Amino acid sequence: MATFPTPLLDEMLAKRQQQAEQERQQLLEQALQWLSLHGEEFGITSGFLFGSVTQPDRFSRRSDIDLAIESLKIGDPFGLMSYLSLHIDREVDLVPLDQCHFSSKIRRDGILWKSTKPLD
Numbered sequence: 001m002a003t004f005p006t007p008l009l010d011e012m013l014a015k016r017q018q019q020a021e022q023e024r025q026q027l028l029e030q031a032l033q034w035l036s037l038h039g040e041e042f043g044i045t046s047g048f049l050f051g052s053v054t055q056p057d058r059f060s061r062r063s064d065i066d067l068a069i070e071s072l073k074i075g076d077p078f079g080l081m082s083y084l085s086l087h088i089d090r091e092v093d094l095v096p097l098d099q100c101h102f103s104s105k106i107r108r109d110g111i112l113w114k115s116t117k118p119l120d
Contacts, residue, residue, distance in 0.1 A: 024059035043075015048110030064091040
């Protein structure tokens with residue numbers, strides 16, 4: 001089978017990949033900043049971002065933000081999901097670590113965030 005040179009296609013795909021990576025990094029930074037500043041308002045002081053937003057070359061325009069917290073029993077995690085989703089204009093999936101069969105992987109590979117608000 002003959003192969004054909006595809007420099008224009010290759011250039012376009014490389015540009016898309018570069019844009020997706022820039023968007024991934026920007027969304028990751030925005031989400032971490034927002035969570036650090038506002039998570040405590042919803043009764044949550046720490047958690048993990050994980051999934052495609054934490055991994056170069058897996059993020060796309062359709063990717064959501066995966067957020068893991070220790071437990072759903074405290075605070076208002078669904079309010080946090082809604083406000084974070086509005087802030088970053090992406091869907092946010094919430095995973096309670098105490099009910100997750102792959103929680104050790106999230107804790108190992110995810111990006112930890114903690115509240116930066118001073119304790120009263």
